[in-house]
Amino acid sequence: MNCGKMEKYILGYVDGRLEARELRKAEAHLAGCAECGRRVTEFRAVSGLLEEMPKIMPTEGFDARLQARIAVEAARESWWAWLAPAPRVAFAAALLALLCVWVGSRPRDVDAYPHYAGAEMRAEDQMRMVKDLPVLEDFDVLENFEPLADLPPAVQAEGN
């Protein structure tokens, strides 16, 4: 073993973690290498100095704080556990709820034009229809359809 290889073994030698075979090799090298021998002595000293590092104690509320967080965690988990046996049902229910919200929030286009075919269309209805591009053409045709304008009011009411 040379000094370069000894680098990997020297700390293990210092703290007694080498296997028998490694130990024999390290000892053989150390017997003939003063530099590595000095390093062993100084690594031992460094290891001793590290023992002097001060220790701190947990502050008084440490356990209580952690237990409180654990309790929150446990409560959250139990809520999820309620859903866990039927995750697909929960997913489907969530989708259904979303669908309801989406449908509910859509503009009510279909019901918005009670006087669609009539001549008495209100100004706001007209505005909505103007915005509704796909039916714009039909609107134009119906608006200018003369036979409809000639119908008596009673017949128009029935038509609605």
Add this chain to the structure above:
Amino acid sequence: MWAMAQTDVQLMLEVKAGDEQSFALLLHRYRSPVINFLYRMVRNRAQAEDLAQEVFLRVYRARGGYEPSAKFSTWLFRIATNLALNSVRDTRHQKQEISIEQPAGETEEGEERPLDVEERSANIEQHLVEEARSRMIREAVERLPEKQRAAVLLHKYEELSYGEIAKSLRCSESALKSLLFRAYETLRVELAPLVGQGPKAGS
């Protein structure tokens, strides 16, 4: 019930089965080592405690999937090491600013508390020498690159094997040995004035 000497793995399996008391026992067993490891890594007591809380919370959250394939302490310190290294990296710039503004050693720790009159008259010189010595060791460790520092702390204080430390640091055993060698070489040079002195008197 288990006898007094329940192993970590036995306790953790009981935690997995829903026994909160076993978690409290594990917490009692490991909170101090974890807090001290984190404190030496992040150099701030409050932050070390916050990170330690996160470590134990993660252990609790992961209890359902716990398998006793590795030593509990290896798993625990792997979580702690990850959190510590991330924290050190995230706050590196902030730390540099603090170390410029605040003279080295005067941390929030209160170790530099003012001496009372009695102490001052008794052995102020010895006290100052010890203070300087303690500060020198602490600062030398703190100046190590974070991965070397983690390696030294896990090796020195947590009684983990090379293989276990290597797992915590996500490196090979060979790389770990190099890390440790470089760290000890640096410490040997930085602490040269103390290295020749032998152990502290009275310790």
